[in-house]
Amino acid sequence: MQEKPILNVCNVFKHYQQVTAVDNLSFSVKEGEIFALLGPNGAGKSSLVRMLIGFTHPDSGTITVNLDARSYSAIPHHALGYLPEDRGLYSEKTLTQNLMYFARLRGVDKQIAKQRIDFWLNEFELIERQHDPLKSLSKGNQQKVQLISAVLHEPKLVLLDEPFSGLDPINQEKVVTFLAKLKQRGITVILSAHQMAMVEKLADRMLLMNQGQTVLLGSLAEIKQQIGVSAELVLRYETDINLNTLDADSSRLTLLNNNTIRIELSDAKHLNTKLIELTQLGTLQHIESKTMDLHQLYLKAIAQHPTQEQRQHGA
Numbered sequence: 678m679q680e681k682p683i684l685n686v687c688n689v690f691k692h693y694q695q696v697t698a699v700d701n702l703s704f705s706v707k708e709g710e711i712f713a714l715l716g717p718n719g720a721g722k723s724s725l726v727r728m729l730i731g732f733t734h735p736d737s738g739t740i741t742v743n744l745d746a747r748s749y750s751a752i753p754h755h756a757l758g759y760l761p762e763d764r765g766l767y768s769e770k771t772l773t774q775n776l777m778y779f780a781r782l783r784g785v786d787k788q789i790a791k792q793r794i795d796f797w798l799n800e801f802e803l804i805e806r807q808h809d810p811l812k813s814l815s816k817g818n819q820q821k822v823q824l825i826s827a828v829l830h831e832p833k834l835v836l837l838d839e840p841f842s843g844l845d846p847i848n849q850e851k852v853v854t855f856l857a858k859l860k861q862r863g864i865t866v867i868l869s870a871h872q873m874a875m876v877e878k879l880a881d882r883m884l885l886m887n888q889g890q891t892v893l894l895g896s897l898a899e900i901k902q903q904i905g906v907s908a909e910l911v912l913r914y915e916t917d918i919n920l921n922t923l924d925a926d927s928s929r930l931t932l933l934n935n936n937t938i939r940i941e942l943s944d945a946k947h948l949n950t951k952l953i954e955l956t957q958l959g960t961l962q963h964i965e966s967k968t969m970d971l972h973q974l975y976l977k978a979i980a981q982h983p984t985q986e987q988r989q990h991g992a
């Protein structure tokens with residue numbers, strides 16, 4: 678028998694006055710996965726997150742969280758580690774005071790809390806600062822303390838709203854390591870993020886939303902298949918070229934400048950034929966092969982997603 682997913686979202690809608698913030702969304706998250714919520718500003722990620730933690734409720738559809746042999750209509754408080762978009766710690770208090778406060782609030786024994794606080798402060802290289810007031814830390818370091826505060830009670834499910842925002846690349850990498858460690862401990866992580874390079878490294882599966890709807894859903898390999906592109910070639914010619922002289926289907930070709938084109942390939946099967954066709958355009962000077970990264974896939978998928986107006990007119 679297949680194990681029940683830890684989270685199941687089924688045909689969920691959420692409206693605010695005229696706006697449909699979440700529009701018939703369905704997906705599930707398996708236990709122990711790192712699952713990313715992606716999408717442009719206003720795509721509906723925060724509206725979804727608010728429903729997942731029970732701050733608001735779907736207008737229709739269901740959210741089911743399967744935990745401790747029970748099911749809940751939102752992630753129960755005791756099992757949730759939450760990093761909200763608006764961070765909330767006590768800036769006058771020290772790191773340890775802040776963290777101890779949150780751990781005790783979540784019912785963690787004082788001794789155990791101390792061990793976990795020391796462990797994570799060490800991991801984030803903040804142990805030396807443990808007795809400093811939070812406000813004396815840089816924004817990035819405060820963010821790390823906030824992340825630690827979300828996991829001190831060792832929750833089953835961690836939900837992080839934009840954990841990379843405001844962090845420099847070095848600290849972003851530290852958050853990647855932090856999340857990988859949570860995964861190693863069997864914790865399920867759901868995060869919203871705009872940093873595609875981080876998501877690409879981390880996420881087992883992802884949901885790309887736009888206008889409240891699903892645009893892509895699955896692992897990186899699966900979404901590449903969904904969008905029908907796995908690689909691209911960039912070809913530079915000795916002289917300017919004219920795409921109109923090409924016999925082949927040019928729908929996947931883009932003229933980057935007068936003598937350079939990019940071609941998207943859904944698989945490498947027809948590479949020989951394609952290359953022969955492309956030599957019709959002129960003498961090749963340089964060929965470069967690239968795999969499309971998540972950032973490019975994201976842009977492409979959002980550009981292809983029909984607007985509300987197009988959907989209304991059945992496009």
Ligand SMILES: Nc1ncnc2c1ncn2[C@@H]1O[C@H](COP(=O)(O)OP(=O)(O)OP(=O)(O)O)[C@@H](O)[C@H]1O
Pocket residue numbers: 693694696697698716717718719720721722723724725
């Ligand atoms: N409380 C609210 N009242 C009215 N409209 C809202 C409310 N919350 C969200 N919306 C609208 O719902 C849509 C989705 O917003 P949401 O904040 O969920 O998007 P998001 O993907 O989290 O965006 P961002 O990446 O900018 O945080 C937007 O059009 C937004 O204006």
